[in-house]
Amino acid sequence: MLWGPVLRENGVTFRLWAPSSEAVSLEVEGMEPIPMQAVGEGWYAADAPAKPGARYRFRVSADLLVPDPAARAQAEDVHGASVLIDQGSYQWRNTEWRGRPWHETVLYELHVGACGGYAGVRALLPRLRDLGITAVELMPLAAFPGGRNWGYDGVQPFTPDPSYGTPDELKALVDEAHGLGLSIFLDCVFNHFGPDGAYLHAYAKPFFDEGIHTPWGAAIDFKKPPVRAYFEECALMWLRDYRIDGLRLDAVHAIADQSWLDVLARRIRSEITGREVHLVLENEGNTASKLTPGLYDAQWNDDGHNTLHPLLTGEREGYYEDFADNGAKKLARVLGEGFLFQGEEMPHLHRPRGEPSAHLPPTAFVLFLQNHDQVGNRAMGERLNALADPAALRAATALLLLCPQIPMLFMGEEWGATVPFLFFTGFRDPELAKAVREGRRKEFAHFAAFQDEAARELIPDPNDPATFERSRPDFAEAGRPPHDAILAHHKALLAIRRAEIIPRLQGAMAQGAEAVGEAAVLARWRMGDGAVLTIATNLGAGPAQVMAQGARILFESASGAAASLAAGTLPPHTTIALLDPTTR
Structure with a gap:
């Protein structure tokens, strides 16, 4: 292992890749600063008699003290001290758990913060099991600035954000899920860092390729061995130390070196053995060749969602324009072949997209009617039940849950939750908060409903705490009419899937x-x-x-x-x- 602290019998070895720093020192709370030794190729190392619970940071220049980019815990925010923890101290109860086969998967995506942290999610597990869910997918946990975030602005991928609970509380959640027969999946963002707190830019400039620009700035340079090791070790940490059952890799089309994805999958497959581990991609490229044994189990089928949504709502603005015409013909291709775009030019992107996919099994595709993106990236965060005819949505739900593709529900979908799911952040820098608010409103300026400034002013401010509070589902709503009937519909369909579809998949x-x-x-x-x-x-x-x-x-x-x-x-x-x- 190259990244992060390593506990030894007489102390801890700390390492940092800081090729842009001339000198680095380790500062452990209660100790004198310890100069770190340059050990070659930009790496620095130091031993210290630290114990679990110790707070530490690295001084990478005279005026810059930074947390560990591979810290396993943070004391508070991403700008503060990292905390040394013993990952082996948690006493697992369900040690015989070996996971569930991929074809049994029924996914349920949720946001941990909106559901009350690790303790809140843990309390939901029995009702999800009873619904017919087999796998709970957690939106990203990587530590982020501020007290609330979707998770896609994370800057410490190894660190579960402290606002949700402690690392041991996360392990207790996973442990409880396994005891109930549920798998836990984690959404991982390996394609970019958030805009606040990514200190690697200051002391590890080669971590990024300035020649490749992305919506988040210079691309992460996966040609560099330390960079590859950083994300490979991160993925392995979640699977080993937290016993996560599957990873969903966010927006991998934004990773310039696509060959690394194969390297990552093969390393995981070779090092995590003796249990079921599943790897799922979000990939705008529709790269069917990655959905093969030994690599990735499946890909989120955005084409399926983007075809079904206009059929249900009549909407055609934005990228829906590419899916709105001849919707039934396009849905037939999605059901019969997986991807809609298999090398054809996608007008919205102005370039060809995808590879042939008809040879793949239906289980290579994760199908959904809603997810965090397709709800939360709407200006007002409306859920599908606020946009579609109830009878049509009932029919589409039956298609989703009985189709041999792997189904996924988004939190609250199963009872037709009335609250929106909005895009929210908790940035403490007022200038960044303003930029996010204004950027969000500008993003929708070309939509018919937001042509004038007054209409755009109604789009919720992502940084307003009320925006987050409005996005928290009321689980008690599921027991009240008409929501109880919607819940019963989902439960009945999943019972059919469990009895008739899964055994034949x-x-x-x-x-x-x-x-x-x-x-x-x-x-x-x-x-x-x-x-x-x-x-x-x-x-x-x-x-x-x-x-x-x-x-x-x-x-x-x-x-x-x-x-x-x-x-x-x-x-x-x-x-x-x-x-x-x-x-x-």
């Missing part, structure tokens, strides 16, 4: 899909046991003409809908799932 492959109306699709999959699953879905307000039959009706979103389908008509706002028996 291994070896499943799409058998084709076709548009049968302006907003209607008929799709088939040959399941692993030879049975054929047929799903007919009509998200439109008018009937579609199509005939399909199956030996057994798994689900119909409206009573009598299957009989209508057998007679050649698919009613509006309807999803029907049929299963033919094993044929081999």
Whole structure:
């Protein structure tokens, strides 16, 4: 291990890669500063008789004292002291847990802060298990400036933010989940650092490639061995020390050296053995070749969401413009082949996007109707239930949860939460807070609803504490009408998935899909046991003409809908799932 402190019998070895500093010293609270020795290639090291609980920082120049970029804990904010902890001190209870196979996965994405920290999430676990969730995906935990953040402004990827609880409380959350049969996934941001507190820019300039510019400034230079080691060791830490079951890698298309992604996956696969560990990408590039055994299990299917959203809402502004026309035909390709864009030019990007994906199993794609981006990146953070016809959304939910692609729900979706999920930050620098507020409002200036300045002023200020408070779901709402009926709908669908779909998923492959109306699709999959699953879905307000039959009706979103389908008509706002028996 190159990055972070290493506890030894008689003290601790501290290391820092600071190739832009002429000298570095270690300052441990209660001790005299210790000069660190240059040990080659920009590395500095020092031993100190420190113990867990000690606070420390590095002086990288006469006027700059910085935290450890690979600290395992922070005392308070990212600008303060790092804290030495013993990762082996937690006493795990569920030591026999080996994880769950990927095909069993039903994901539930949540924001830890909005759910009350680690303790709040831990309290939610039984209800998520009872709903039919098998894996809880935590939005990024990496330490960030201020007391609230989405998590995508993190600057210390090894450090769980202290505002959510202690490292041991995070371990207790994971431990509790395993005891309930739930996996825990973590969203990791390895493509950029946030705008405040990324001190690596000051003392490790080669960490970045000034020749490659990204929305966050100079790109991280993954050609450098210390940089690669930094993120590889970070990923391994979450999997080993916290026993996380899977990682979702954010926006990997922003990583210039795509070959490193293969290196990372292979290292994880070789070093984390004896249990199920899953790796998922968010990748605008639709690089199907990475979704192979030994690399990545799946990719978030943004094409699926971006096709379904206009069908449900009629929206076509922004990137939805590329998905709004011929929506049923596009949905058929998503269900039958995975990606919509498989090398074709995407007008919104003005360049080709994607690789052929029809050869991949449906489990290589994570499908969703909502997630943190697609809700929170809206100006007003509206959830889909505030935008779509309830009957159409009910039908789309059935498609999501019965389709052989891996389904994901976003916190509160299962009962139709009424609160928005807004973009929020907690920056303490007033100039940065102002820039974020103004940038956020400028971002929506080209949308019809925000053409004039008065309308843009209504967009919530991300740095206002009230913006965060408005984004916290009220879980008690799930027990009240009409939300209890929406929750029951999700629970019933997930029970069908558990009983009928998951046992047949291994070896499943799409058998084709076709548009049968302006907003209607008929799709088939040959399941692993030879049975054929047929799903007919009509998200439109008018009937579609199509005939399909199956030996057994798994689900119909409206009573009598299957009989209508057998007679050649698919009613509006309807999803029907049929299963033919094993044929081999």
